[in-house]
Amino acid sequence: xxxxxxxxxxxxxxxxxxxxxxxxxxxxxxxxxxxxxxxxxxxxxxxxxxxxxxxxxxxxxxxxxxxxxxxxxxxxxxxxxxxxxxxxxxxxxxxxxxxxxxxxxxxxxxxxxxxxxxxxxxxxxxxxxxxxxxxxxxxxxxxxxxxxxxxxxxxxxxxxxxxxxxxxxxxxxxxxxxxxxxxxxxxxxxxxxxxxxxxxxxxxxxxxxxxxxxxxxxxxxxxxxxxxxxxxxxxxxxxxxxxxxxxxxxxxxxxxxxxxxxxxxxxxxxxxxxxxxxxxxxxxxxxxxxxxxxxxxxxxxxxxxxxxxxxxxxxxxxxxxxxxxxxxxxxxxxxxxxxxxxx
Amino acid sequence: xxxxxxxxxxxxxxxxxxxxxxxxxxxxxxxxxxxxxxxxxxxxxxxxxxxxxxxxxxxxxxxxxxxxxxxxxxxxxxxxxxxxxxxxxxxxxxxxxxxxxxxxxxxxxxxxxxxxxxxxxxxxxxxxxxxxxxxxxxxxxxxxxxxxxxxxxxxxxxxxxxxxxxxxxxxxxxxxxxxxxxxxxxxxxxxxxxxxxxxxxxxxxxxxxxxxxxxxxxxxxxxxxxxxxxxxxxxxxxxxxxxxxxxxxxxxxxxxxxxxxxxxxxxxxxxxxxxxxxxxxxxxxxxxxxxxxxxxxxxxxxxxxxxxxxxxxxxxxxxxxxxxxxxxxxxxxxxxxxxxxxxxxxxxxxxxxxxxxxxxxxxxxxxxxxxxxxxxxxxxxxxxxxxxxxxxxxxxxxxxxxxxxxxxxxxxxxxxxxxxxxxxxxxxxxxxxxxxxxxxxxxxxxxxxxxxxxxxxxxxxxxxxxxx
Numbered sequence: 001x002x003x004x005x006x007x008x009x010x011x012x013x014x015x016x017x018x019x020x021x022x023x024x025x026x027x028x029x030x031x032x033x034x035x036x037x038x039x040x041x042x043x044x045x046x047x048x049x050x051x052x053x054x055x056x057x058x059x060x061x062x063x064x065x066x067x068x069x070x071x072x073x074x075x076x077x078x079x080x081x082x083x084x085x086x087x088x089x090x091x092x093x094x095x096x097x098x099x100x101x102x103x104x105x106x107x108x109x110x111x112x113x114x115x116x117x118x119x120x121x122x123x124x125x126x127x128x129x130x131x132x133x134x135x136x137x138x139x140x141x142x143x144x145x146x147x148x149x150x151x152x153x154x155x156x157x158x159x160x161x162x163x164x165x166x167x168x169x170x171x172x173x174x175x176x177x178x179x180x181x182x183x184x185x186x187x188x189x190x191x192x193x194x195x196x197x198x199x200x201x202x203x204x205x206x207x208x209x210x211x212x213x214x215x216x217x218x219x220x221x222x223x224x225x226x227x228x229x230x231x232x233x234x235x236x237x238x239x240x241x242x243x244x245x246x247x248x249x250x251x252x253x254x255x256x257x258x259x260x261x262x263x264x265x266x267x268x269x270x271x272x273x274x275x276x277x278x279x280x281x282x283x284x285x286x287x288x289x290x291x292x293x294x295x296x297x298x299x300x301x302x303x304x305x306x307x308x309x310x311x312x313x314x315x316x317x318x319x320x321x322x323x324x325x326x327x328x329x330x331x332x333x334x335x336x337x338x339x340x341x342x343x
Numbered sequence: 344x345x346x347x348x349x350x351x352x353x354x355x356x357x358x359x360x361x362x363x364x365x366x367x368x369x370x371x372x373x374x375x376x377x378x379x380x381x382x383x384x385x386x387x388x389x390x391x392x393x394x395x396x397x398x399x400x401x402x403x404x405x406x407x408x409x410x411x412x413x414x415x416x417x418x419x420x421x422x423x424x425x426x427x428x429x430x431x432x433x434x435x436x437x438x439x440x441x442x443x444x445x446x447x448x449x450x451x452x453x454x455x456x457x458x459x460x461x462x463x464x465x466x467x468x469x470x471x472x473x474x475x476x477x478x479x480x481x482x483x484x485x486x487x488x489x490x491x492x493x494x495x496x497x498x499x500x501x502x503x504x505x506x507x508x509x510x511x512x513x514x515x516x517x518x519x520x521x522x523x524x525x526x527x528x529x530x531x532x533x534x535x536x537x538x539x540x541x542x543x544x545x546x547x548x549x550x551x552x553x554x555x556x557x558x559x560x561x562x563x564x565x566x567x568x569x570x571x572x573x574x575x576x577x578x579x580x581x582x583x584x585x586x587x588x589x590x591x592x593x594x595x596x597x598x599x600x601x602x603x604x605x606x607x608x609x610x611x612x613x614x615x616x617x618x619x620x621x622x623x624x625x626x627x628x629x630x631x632x633x634x635x636x637x638x639x640x641x642x643x644x645x646x647x648x649x650x651x652x653x654x655x656x657x658x659x660x661x662x663x664x665x666x667x668x669x670x671x672x673x674x675x676x677x678x679x680x681x682x683x684x685x686x687x688x689x690x691x692x693x694x695x696x697x698x699x700x701x702x703x704x705x706x707x708x709x710x711x712x713x714x715x716x717x718x719x720x721x722x723x724x725x726x727x728x729x730x731x732x733x734x735x736x737x738x739x740x741x742x743x744x745x746x747x748x749x750x751x752x753x754x755x756x757x758x759x760x761x762x763x764x765x766x767x768x769x770x771x772x773x774x775x776x777x778x779x780x781x782x783x784x785x786x787x788x789x790x791x792x793x794x795x796x797x798x799x800x801x802x803x804x805x806x807x808x809x810x811x
Contacts, residue, residue, distance in 0.1 A: 052456030055411060059452045063444050065418045070441035073433030080422030081741040087423055088751045091416050092758050098412035099762055102405045106769040147426070152747045301434050308514055309438045316445040320453075327453050330464045 005307060006300035009071040010289070012313060016067055018278055020060035022174070022271060027054045029175020031097055031123020032168060033194055034116065042187045043116060049182045049335045051101055056324055058098070070309055074146045075289040075299035082141040082148040083133050083155055090129035097122030124168065131167035135160025138213065138220075138281060143293040159216050166205035170274065173198035177254065177266040184334045192258060195266055199254045202273060206247060209277075213284065219292065220284035240283055247276030349740045351748040352424040355755060357722075359416055361715050362759050366410030368714045371485055371531065372538025373403050374478035376565075377458075381471050390780060391558045398558070398778035399542070402770050404459055409766050411452070413759070418444075424748065428729055428739035435501050435511045436491045439518065443487035451480035482531065489530050493523035495730050496721070497591040509733070522591060525584040526721075532577045533717065536677060537710025539569035544707025545774045547700040554694040558778040563703070564688060570681030578674060588724075589638055592731060593647045594656065595724035598663040600634050602648040609634035609646050614668075617660040622650060658726040666719035673713045680706055 027050040037043045050057075068076040080087060100119035107115050136155025143149055176198050179191035214221040218228055225236030250272030257265030289296040300306065377399060384392035418440070421429045457465060457473035465473070500516030501509050511517050543566030549559035589596045596602075601617040601624050602609050611633035615624040632642040639646060649657050680702060687693040694700075729736045 052460040055452035055455055056449065058411070058415065059444070059448045062415055062418050062448055063441075065415075065422070066441050066444040069418070069421060069429055069433055070437030073430045073437060076422045076433070077426030077430040077741070080419065081424075081426050081743045084423050084741075084743050084747050084751070087419055088747075088754070091419060092754055094415060095412040095758055095762065098415075099408050099766070102408045103765060103769065106405065106772065111765070146430070148742055152744055301437060302510060304511060305434050305437055308511075309441055312438065312442050312445055316442075320445065320449045323453050324449070327456055330457060330461060 003310075005303050005310065006071075006297050008310060009067075009300065009306055010287075010296040012317075013064065013067045013071060014282070016060055016063045018275070020057070020064055021278070022274060023057035023060055024054070025171045025274070026050070026174040026178040026267075027057055028097075028123045028127050029171040029173070030179065031119050031175075032127060032172045033175050033179070033191075034120035034123070036190075036194060038186070038190065040116075042190070045183060045187055045335055046179060047101065047104070047119070049179065052331045053328060054098075054101065056327065058094070061094075071301055071306060072289055072296060072299040073301060074294060075296070078141060078143060078146060078148045078290045078294065078299075079137065082150060083136050085152060086129045086132035086136065086155060090126050090133065093122045093124075093126035093129060095122070097126060127168050127171045128164045131164025132156075132160050134167065134281075135163035137291060138163070138217070138284065140217075140291040141293070143290065146294065146298075159212055162205070162212055163209055166202075166209045169198055169201040169205050170277070173202050173254070173270050174267075174274070177270045180258075181264050181267045182333075182335055184336060195254070195258055199251065199258070199270075203251055206251075206273070206277065210244070210280065213281075217284065223283060243276055243280045243283065245276075247273050247280070250274075250276060348743055348745045348748050349737055351745055351752055352740050352743075353736065355748060355752040356420065356424065358752070358759075359413065359420065359755055361718070362763070363410065363413040363417055364714060364718060365711055366406050366413065367481070367485070368534050368537045368711065369541060370403060370407050370410055371481040371534035372536075373399060373406070373542075374474070374481045375535070376538055376542065377403060378471070378475045378478040381474050385467055385471055391561055394558050394778045394780050395562055398773070400459065401773050404455075405766055405770055405773075407451075407455065409762060412762075414448075416755075422741075424741050424743065425729075425739050426741040428734060431509060431734055431739070432495070432730060435498075435509050435517055436494055438514075439487050439491040439494070443484055443491075447480045447484035447487065451477050451484070454480070485530055485534070486527060489527045490518050490520070490523055492721075493526050494518075494520045496520075496526075496725055497522045497587075498730055498733055503733075522584070522587050525580060525587060529577070529580045529584050529717075532573055532580055533710070533714050535569060536573050536577060537714055539566040539573070540677065540706055540708075540710040542566045543570070544704045547703035548774065549777055550694050551697065551700050551704070556777065560694050563684075563693065566703075567681060567684030567688060567693075570677050571685045572681075574674065574677040574681050578678065581671075581674070585638070586640070589646070592725060594649065594652045595658055595663070595720075596638060597647055597649045597651075598658045598660040598724055599667045599720060600638060601660055601664045602634065602646060603650050604648040605646065605651045606648070607635060607643050607645045608632045609638065609644075609648075611637055612664075615664065617664050619657075619660055656727060658724050663720055663724045666716040666723070670713045670716040670720065673709045673716075676706065677709060 030046050030050055034043055034046065037046060065076075068079075096118040100115040100122065104112055104115040104119065107113075132155055135157070139155065139157060139159060141148060141150065142154060173195065176191050176194035180188060180195055183191060214224065214226055221227070223236070224240060225233035227233065250269045253269030253272065254266045255269075257269060285291040287295045287297070289299045301309075377396060380392050380396040380399070383389070384396060454473040454476040457470065458477055461470055461473060494517055497520055499520040500511060500513035502512050504510060542562050546559040546563035546566065549556050550563060553559075585596070585599075588599070600609065601612050601615050603622050603624070608631070610629040610631050612624060612627055612629050614626065614628040616626045617624050635644045635646055636642045638644070649660060683699055683702070684693070687696050687699055725731050727735050727737065729739045
């Protein structure tokens, strides 16, 4: 028996992207929530909760890009030119927010204000741009052969804008529930209020994005058993129902645990909501890796390349996950205002 | 000149990579330096080593941050701007870049958190391990990126299918392609020298203001040790690397030395104004026969000139010729600085010899300039190819429009301009503050029984007001 290497790698990259969304999602979310903090001290604590881990979180983005290059080069070389503008926008925004972690500490008055704004705006723009990338991806990319053959603004549409707004709400919810878990006192109370607002926005936008996806893309609707005239094919829909159900359960956990004053559970519920959204979108395009003209098998590198990659990944990924967990363990617990400066 | 997407993408890549390499070149050496300082402190318990560690880790954190964010850009730019190259090269060098992420980036990023914030969370042994792992990560990163780049300079261990696609046939030869060992050595030594020059300049500047500052005297002596040992080694490593260029990329060598004719007894052009259109040099100052000796080890060696290659296969000669001279000239200056410094240490006059201290300050940026000049030689010199002899640069570009690339290039120039200026100002401010002694409690091992809710990490240079 031989391994289905392209499938294995599609799975690894899918998990890597999911890891990125969850991990950088909460620290980008903290940037999105920055303007709503009551005091500069609160902002400092918010940043301190993620300062030791954000760099590791963002490395999953590099794995997403690097992994796609190494395993599915034809997808990498078709998607990135197609999404040139939002990808470059995301990178520039990430530059500002990334250096802000250190620069904000070193700035004096005007500098501190500038880098506070840069962290916040950078996080917001990076998230929005990632939403545009996602929206543009789901809309599909125009190909000629294996190369991108569309225009520079093909990704821009009402649909991709809605997806981007949805992602901003989603990351804000991740950030708020992370803060509920990891802070105390006034900031903790504030984070609860943010979590309620963000959860409501996410609930609404999940429905809006789902309906928009079905309306805009009849092919996706057909996979869910929804015909053009609105008729439902229960046999097609039934096996996929657990996906939206998972989202509903996640939202319910967020709501119930926030009401009961739990600390960790709202964050766990948010992760389930993201898993649901992720799987729900994947159903629409799998096995395409460049929707809707190239499958992951067509985009994959030859088996000898994928096999070498797999040897490395099998050894290294468990180690990476192990020491990442260890770092999170080292920095566990509530973060208070007594950690204003660190090194 | 017509500014098409190809030219703009080349300018954008050159700009973003040159900007990026500044930070790895500095942090590779600085991470190792910090590991040495922390190791010395643990062994000798001399406070000056801890003060130096605490001083340079702040500068490390600023520089590393800039390196990370500009590095993320690189991993996406192959796709956005060089998609044809990406699709063609990935079957062979895809794993090399993926292994860089898996072996190096995660390691650096994760343990950097412990290094910066973990003083009160882990014991001294574990903290030192974190510093050492970050240093190892920076070297692993250099290993894989130089491996990939060396394969692009002199591809080996692959075959071409009938449809033109590339396939690896021997991974060992792909990873350890012929030019890799010397080029890796050359880059690591360059990084160590760059750091030593920066540390040396900052310390010399501190000593000019306060000759009694113990930390700066120690750091300057360590830096001089590096100049004295590493700079001569670098000359040898560079020469070995150059001898390989003669065999694997003769057109690059001809451009480096501005040789137009193919002959034995090539002269060495100390200074020249190479003219591509007229295929000759103006304003030449030369040493007869020395060119053949430097390039091949013997004056009788026959060396090809640029005219041996069709005009469309020649690299730009002017920039390669001059970038090489800048690199070598600064390298010789580093050796001289090392010799002078060792002499002054021997005489016990280091801290008070102001001309030397001033020279060390002036030489501070020399490492960065040499690294960028060296990479210009390597990358411009292999033109017109992006994968040498396999894929031409003008065939490698993405199907994107000149409009979007010009906007992104402009945005990069503005964004990097802001970040670089501010970053340098903050680093200079830290140097001006100097290595102040830190409160001992700040680096003490974790206190048992502290509630898990306690602060992030430590406040090493900040008195701790809420000690439980």
